[in-house]
Amino acid sequence: MTSHNPPPERRGVRRLFARTSWPEARFLADVLRMETVGGALLLFGAVIALGWANSPWGDAYAELGRWVPWSGGSALHLDLDLATWAADGLLAIFFFVVGLELKREFVxxxxxDPRRAALPVVAAVGGMTLPALIYVGVNLGAGGEGLRGWAIPTATDIAFALAVLAVIGAYLPQGLRAFLLTLAVVDDLLAITIIAIFYTDDFRVLPLLGALVPIALFGLLVQRRRTWWWALVPLALVAWTLVHSSGVHATVAGVLLGFTVPVLARQGRDGRPAPGLAERLEHKWRPISAGFAVPVFAFFAAGVSLRGADLGAVFTDPIVIGVVLGLVVGKVVGILGSTFLLARFTRARLDEDITWSDLLGVSFLAGIGFTVSLLIGELAFGSDGMAGDNVKAAVLTGSLISALLASVVLVRRNRAYRMIALKEQVDLNQDGVPDVYQKPGG
Known part of the structure; x- marks a missing residue:
């Protein structure tokens, strides 16, 4: 039965986490399915790496990561070992998909919509600022190299977080899932900016300017809908090589290439709107990113060896304490606090389907900072050495604690929403669109 009551916004009350449109909900469902599989593969790669690194064959794992497949690439700064190829090369695919996602969200x-964007943007900024402040506060007394890792606890791993959410939160409101995805997209944009500005060493301007040429040609082709793989892939590789040679982290090339792709669809020959090119490319490249690039990076990045390590010394290291507190405490307080302040000063209310307990659980999920946190840790302290290993242990520990706390909160909330769903079954109309999306304001 269709309700004739005006939506909350029309009565002068702004709702936070309101349900998105039906096309946006379908897109979100597709992303969730793919990221859930990717999160499971990411976890599998990390577990294999941890098991191998701490087995009697741990030295073979370390040697595999240090193997240089092309020693003759020194002139182009491409004499990289496998672990670096995974971090700089494969993650460029991940960041290309992030670039497509960012472009789509903005367009x-x-x-x-500035009003709808305000919440995830404010929450993402709060969820990145407070973890950084906590980390700096813990390491300020120790000083030295520890402060280089201030950005490690600021990132959220969307694949891992969505995988946990899919397992424990099948009945949670769609607006809550949309919030987590959008927050993570903004989080990725800020993390990319941090990497480009604060973790760039030996900057060389000429290669970076040279990279603008293949990026511009790539953009020209995609703007004209020329999706020739034999032209686009070489242009992307040249752009990646030049950005890498400039000293800027090469994954930035992936984001810039993603930004050039048009989002809005042109009308098809049958008069119906065709899928936008950004959506089509994202559909093609997301499985490669989530199913291969990120899990392989996790395999090479998560293999911290604890054999013979003094665990007491590891977990009293200010770097480890700062990262764990930043992920577990900073993310939650930053996201919850900024959302509460936004609601207080704008007189907005949570959507009728959502409670503050739901937001608490999602804020814990945002403390799963795996892929980008490990990447920033490598940029700050390197992949070898005690500091590098301690960062890996800290990121894994903080992410695991955040996932467990999120599970405790959201399993209970999911049980409550399941009872509601059983009482109020959602019917599908002949057009396949749920009735809830056809109500006024739905």
């Missing part, structure tokens, strides 16, 4: 998604 046709949640971030196109």
């Amino acid at each position: 046709a998604g949640e971030l196109r």
